[in-house]
Amino acid sequence: MNNIWTIIKKELKRIFTDKRMLASLILPGVLIFVLYSLMGDFMTSSFVPNENYEYRIVAINEPESFSSIHNSENYNIKIEDDITDVDTAKSMLANNQIELIIVYEEDFENKLLGEIKPNVSIYYNSTSTESTEIYNYYLTAFSVISVNVTYNFYVNATEDDFDLATDEDTSAMLITMLVPFLLLVFLFSGCMAVSTESIAGEKERGTIATLLVTPVKRSNIALGKVISLAIASLVSSLSSFIGLILSIPKLMGEVESITLSMYNLLTYIEILILMIVMVLLFTVVLSIISTFAKSVKEASQYSLPVMVIVMMFAMTSMMGTGASNVTLLYLIPVYNIVQCMNAIFSLSFNVVNFLITIFSNIVYIGIGIYLLTRMFNSEKIMFNK
């Protein structure tokens, strides 16, 4: 028993007195807190009505006594009076020109007093966050009124399809929510697998000295490393991308409406450009970490917090809120790529934001390579045993 205790003490001393090991034990808790808090904030914000947004609603055959249902303290509602044709309204809803259509049965008020309950049909577009929000609001409002004895009616009781989102829109939304997140995680993992070993491994094995005493310029050594790592990471990420795209229909189960027909060759080229930039950025950042670390193990430990930051940015695509319209935000590395992918997949590509993303990241990559070269010239970093 004494021996067991001796071994336990020794192992615990090793774990709890090694700052790095201790950090890796505590870090998951901190990261879970940060990640879940952020997720919570995002989700809460998606349920809170957007006061600045004007919700455009078409109400057809609406009795006067029901007009008060549009008086909301939380939503800024505008009734589009000039649209009276259901088909026109449906087409507008499918194209996100309006957020909701409410169609009352003809002679609705009189039918309320009859034996057969009348029906109210509420149409929405599930690919629009605003449309879904306002749909839920009206659904609740009508449900509350319909249980009243005086106003007894049905809501969406027919076999009609009330979600007017097209197959393309639904597919785009699902792909936008899933692909950027998965792609970034795969990209980062691919880069991490090769980058940490390449430089920190050479330092650990002592081969870096043999390399540094060759007549090759240190900037060339650094560049050679980054480019080769980027190529390897790109192959890994391309394989992930193809696998992901091919598996999406299966991932969505038996949903027949999933289609990739809304994307053309240009879409894939745009995504490929973003992936190349992203891989280069990840490779440079991970190479810097790998150069700074004394061993492969240390490089992996240092890479972990960076991975969490990347995941946090990647998660912004999963909120279904669409790509950001604030141009300045496209200067934030990683986040800008997520937003661009978001825009491309949700068919709202913006060329200015795309170019800002590409050029800003090229600048960051350049700065990173410069830093890496400086690090290769620093004896403190290269021989920090």
Add this chain to the structure above:
Amino acid sequence: MEEILVVKNLKKTFKLSKKQQKIEKTKSDIKVAVNDLSFSTYKGEIYGLLGPNGAGKTTTLRIISTLIKADEGDAFIDGVSVKNSPDIIRKKIGFLTSELKLEDFFTPNYLYDYFSELHGVEKHTAEKRKNELFKKFGIDKFKEVKIGELSTGMKQKISLVISLVHDPNFIIFDEPTNGLDVLTAKMVTDFLIDLKNQGKTIIISTHIFSLIEKVCDRVGIIINGKMICSDTLENLTADMSLEDKFFEIYKQEVGEENE
């Protein structure tokens, strides 16, 4: 005799972290690794830097091999300044260390070609030299076998060979037999003598007396970053063994410092 390496008043300091200060038991945040160090080596000789661990041997060799820069002073190889022309120096020297562990994944053949290319050796010349060296060290049978599958001795031979792909005339070898088994250590020792016989100039660092006695022509004793004496092995061991001589000097030096 023709001087190949001239080391003049080298000084190198390192900043100590608080943790290192604790280990070194010092309040100063600066460690003087090499202090006003001067010596020279002649063409075709093996010069040994002898000293205890932490004396400054590796730092000196790293400065000479352009891996790190001296704070003060300079070293010259064939009259070329290490400080001002590191690119030229790198073409002239071969740097070896027993700490070198080659990547398991590659074959000796591939690694030899890789380093030849980095050193700018012409393909034809590289191929000829590779065949000679591989044959000499018995590597030719294993040239397509991955490093990871080879014995420690064979790995060490390959390390030596790939460090000399460009056939340098000046060779720096840090702790050549440190941590090696007797057979591999013997192979390295024989290799050093062989290189000397080829007319190469070699500088080694070690704390192993027998190695110095076996291969070196001249010896420099370094203690606490200072060159205490630099003389021929013959003169140093005229009246006592190298080991006794070293401890006599060491006692004098450390005793003086403690006083």
